[in-house]
Each structure stands twice: as structure tokens, then as C-alpha cells.
Amino acid sequence: MQEFSTRCVHAGTISDKENKGVSSPIYPSTSYAFIDRDDTVYPRYMNTPNASAVATKIAALEETEKALVLSSGMAAISTTILALLSSGDHIVFQQGLYGGTSNFVFSELQRLGIKFTVAKGHSVNEIMQAANKDTKMVYIETPSNPLLNVTDIKAVADAAKSSGIISVIDNTFASPVNQQPAKLGIDLVIHSATKYICGHSDICAGAVAGNPDLIEKIHKTGLNLGGSLNAITLYLIERSLKTLDVRVQRINNNARSIAEFLAMHPKVKKVNYPGLPEHPEHHIARKQMKGFGGMLSFELKEQESISFQKKLKLITPSMSLGGVETIVSSPAHTSHRHLGIEGRKKEGISEELIRMSVGIESFQDLIVELDEALN
Numbered sequence: 447m448q449e450f451s452t453r454c455v456h457a458g459t460i461s462d463k464e465n466k467g468v469s470s471p472i473y474p475s476t477s478y479a480f481i482d483r484d485d486t487v488y489p490r491y492m493n494t495p496n497a498s499a500v501a502t503k504i505a506a507l508e509e510t511e512k513a514l515v516l517s518s519g520m521a522a523i524s525t526t527i528l529a530l531l532s533s534g535d536h537i538v539f540q541q542g543l544y545g546g547t548s549n550f551v552f553s554e555l556q557r558l559g560i561k562f563t564v565a566k567g568h569s570v571n572e573i574m575q576a577a578n579k580d581t582k583m584v585y586i587e588t589p590s591n592p593l594l595n596v597t598d599i600k601a602v603a604d605a606a607k608s609s610g611i612i613s614v615i616d617n618t619f620a621s622p623v624n625q626q627p628a629k630l631g632i633d634l635v636i637h638s639a640t641k642y643i644c645g646h647s648d649i650c651a652g653a654v655a656g657n658p659d660l661i662e663k664i665h666k667t668g669l670n671l672g673g674s675l676n677a678i679t680l681y682l683i684e685r686s687l688k689t690l691d692v693r694v695q696r697i698n699n700n701a702r703s704i705a706e707f708l709a710m711h712p713k714v715k716k717v718n719y720p721g722l723p724e725h726p727e728h729h730i731a732r733k734q735m736k737g738f739g740g741m742l743s744f745e746l747k748e749q750e751s752i753s754f755q756k757k758l759k760l761i762t763p764s765m766s767l768g769g770v771e772t773i774v775s776s777p778a779h780t781s782h783r784h785l786g787i788e789g790r791k792k793e794g795i796s797e798e799l800i801r802m803s804v805g806i807e808s809f810q811d812l813i814v815e816l817d818e819a820l821n
């Protein structure tokens with residue numbers, strides 16, 4: 447197999463037989479011939495040439511046999527869960543889920559009779575203790591949002607496998623550059639491709655990669671739910687993935703420098719970054735991650751989070767993550783607002799917590815700005 451960065455550039459590329467261009471042609475047709483061929487090609491079937499090209503590339507990067515590309519991370523998550531679970535089945539979620547996932551669980555699963563338990567924490571023991579005889583799936587997210595907790599992926603995959611349970615991970619925060627969960631035994635790897643995979647804060651997409659039998663089931667349900675993408679967006683995802691390795695390597699280095707800077711800063715109470723030796727699960731992160739990613743969070747000591755963010759210029763206070771530009775947000779005012787002060791306290795989310803998605807700018811410029819805003 448070729449090296450990761452080579453696969454980023456070349457895997458799945460559609461050969462342009464007519465003009466010999468080096469990039470994949472874009473096929474915008476929604477109508478395809480049916481005579482003398484055994485498959486039916488249609489955009490919603492997620493099997494047009496550009497959809498297959500991106501799916502092939504993502505499967506190559508996650509080192510799985512198959513992948514499917516969908517219209518958002520939530521389309522990937524909901525289609526996966528609805529394809530594989532029925533009324534009466536039970537699913538275990540780790541604590542500290544992405545907000546959209548948790549909304550989906552609480553507002554849709556209950557109504558459909560799919561039973562669920564949110565584990566008491568994110569450790570393998572807490573997750574597996576929540577399983578029962580009806581459990582068909584365990585679902586983890588590591589590193590998690592916004593505290594960057596780390597779960598032992600291989601331990602969860604092994605425990606699930608020995609009980610005949612499907613294991614699923616949301617691998618958005620790490621990206622396949624830093625973490626390839628299928629190699630550790632996870633059955634299905636989900637991405638919000640809106641984040642690092644697309645990487646320029648201008649595309650919404652999702653993906654699921656893994657075991658071919660499971661992907662086929664998800665694909666069948668996907669045709670019914672209809673979360674497909676158009677050719678132009680698919681081409682842009684393919685284009686974005688060519689630079690995934692260089693972007694994320696740079697982001698890893700920047701984030702580590704910024705985490706180290708913040709950890710030493712007198713106006714910062716605490717830094718959450720899996721790459722810091724003082725992170726409680728650093729030993730697990732070292733085992734399963736090649737780099738520690740671009741997401742970190744930190745607690746301010748003396749300043750209110752909104753007034754700190756208002757002082758930033760280059761770094762924009764805004765939602766989402768995974769782009770080339772550095773952004774910050776305060777979970778108490780955005781993703782975890784609905785929990786209220788008491789709910790946030792229970793999850794360990796301080797009112798003065800700042801979450802940061804580190805970009806590819808020069809880290810020196812970012813550090814100068816952070817230092818000014820902190821003082």
C-alpha cells in the first residue's frame with residue numbers, strides 16, 4: 447500500500463481518458479443510461495462517478511474496504527444508527543457527545559423505540575457497564591468535545607467484539623491523519639467531513655467508512671433517507687482531501703506549540719490537549735494517535751470568556767472547527783448553552799472555558815495575539 451500522503455493525493459482519482467487531465471472530471475448528470483449495464487446510477491444512490499471517487503479516497507485513508515459519503519456529519523450518524531438498529535434494540539453512547547448527536551438521540555431514538563444509555567463517563571469500563579443483553583451498538587467519540595477526553599479505542603473495539611456488539615466511532619476531531627480506528631478493530635468510522643476533511647469552512651458533508659457488509663446496509667437505508675451530495679460538492683471534497691495530510695500536520699504542530707504556551711501562561715488555569723504529558727489520558731492518546739490534532743480548550747483565570755474573545759483580531763470567535771483559519775468559541779454560550787450552569791458543572795465544563803480550533807497560520811502570530819488578549 448502507498449504511504450498516507452500519496453493516498454491523499456491519488457486514491458480514487460477518476461482517470462480522464464479523453465483529455466488526459468490529471469484531476470478527476472466532474473460528472474453533473476442526474477440521468478444515466480440503463481441499457482446494457484447491471485447497476486442503476488443516480489445521485490441519490492450515492493454511486494455517481496464523483497461520489498465513488500470520494501468514497502474510494504476516504505476508504506483508502508481510513509484503511510477500510512468501503513466508505514459512503516453523505517450530505518452532512520449528522521446524515522452519516524443518523525443513517526448509520528437507523529440502518530443498523532430497530533425498535534427494541536439498545537445502543538450505548540459515551541458521555542460527552544457532540545451536541546447534534548445528543549439532540550438526535552434524545553429527540554428521535556426514543557420515539558422510534560430504540561433504547562439507549564449514555565454511559566457515566568468515557569472510559570471503556572464505564573461504557574461497557576452500560577451494555578445489556580439487547581445492546582447492538584456502542585458509540586464513542588475521541589478526542590471528545592470540548593474537554594478533549596480520550597477513550598481507549600482498541601479496548602472498546604475488543605470488548606464490543608467479544609460481546610457481538612457493533613462498535614462505532616466519531617473520528618471527526620482526530621481526522622484519519624492522526625487516528626485510524628478501523629486498524630484498532632472499530633467496525634464503523636464516522637466523520638463530519640465539514641471539519642478537517644473539507645478543511646476550508648465552506649462545505650457541509652459527512653462520511654462513514656468500515657466493514658463492507660455494514661456499509662452496504664447503511665447504503666440501502668441511505669437511498670431511502672436521501673442524504674446525498676451533488677457532483678460539484680463531491681469534487682470539492684476530493685480536492686480538499688489532496689491536502690489533508692499537509693494541513694493536519696501543520697495544524698498538529700501549531701496546536702502543540704499553542705497548548706504548551708497556554709499551559710505555561712499565568713492567566714490560564716487549565717489546558718485540555720491530549721498531546722500534553724499532564725493530560726490524564728495522554729498515555730492512551732500516545733498509543734492510538736499519530737499526532738494530537740488541532741482541537742484544544744482552556745480555562746481563563748481572571749477574565750470573562752466573552753471579553754477575552756472580543757479582544758481577538760486574527761482569531762475569530764465563531765462556531766464549527768477544522769478549517770485553515772484559527773477560531774475560538776465558548777461552549778457555555780454555544781454548544782453547551784442548553785445545559786444551563788448546573789448541567790455544565792456536572793459535565794465539567796467551566797463558564798470560562800474557551801475551545802480553540804487551530805488553523806495553519808504562523809503560530810507565532812497566534813501566540814502574540816493570545817498573549818495580548820490574556821493580559
Ligand SMILES: *Cc1c(COP(=O)(O)O)cnc(C)c1O
Nearest residue numbers: 518519520544616618638640651
Ligand atoms: C460537526 C460535528 C458533527 C456533525 O457534523 P455536520 O457536518 O455538522 O452535520 C458530528 N460530530 C462532531 C464531532 C462534529 O464536530
